Amino acid sequence: MQAMQIGDSNLRECPHCDGIWADPETLQGICTRRERQAAVLTMPAPACEAPGLEKNFRYVPCPVCHKLMNRVNFAQGCHIVLDVCKAHGTWFDRDELRRTVEFITAGGLEKARAYQIAQLKEERRRLELSKDLGPALQIAYSPDWQPDGRDLWDDFLHALFS
Secondary structure, three states, rough: OEEEEEEOOEEEOOOOOEEEEHHHHHHHHHOOOOHHHHHHHHOOOOOOOOOOOOOOOOOOOOOOOEOOOEEEEOOOOOOEEEEEEEEEEEEEEEOOOHHHHHHHHHHHHHHHHHOOOOOOOHHHHHHHHHHHHHHHHHHHOOOOOOOOOHHHHHHHHHHOOO
């Protein structure tokens, strides 16, 4: 791989596939600093087909430790799957770095965080509801429960509303 600089970000590029390697600190800087994002967005987009879902993906080794990297969805809703070595960095296939930065600058990270918070709140609500309805659900799903059986029906209603 060849050293390359985008703004003040030091990256490495593969001359064969146009992939880009970013160490964790450099990627953090790109994700958080507007001037680094602007530098990435001024890179010429490679002439390639439109991005889509990968059909024939493969796990690639980390260029530093040579262990297979994990495939990670960058953020909810971005449709960009990156190859990540937690210890050494992130591999961006051709044009993925530019697409990732476009997602960030369009407010994608904030939307992804809001979605995650909403999901956590919904999960908490479901857990609280199941805790509150637990006795009623146990009665409702017991094999002896009959809707026309007066005692069990009263037990169910009592458990549900008390």
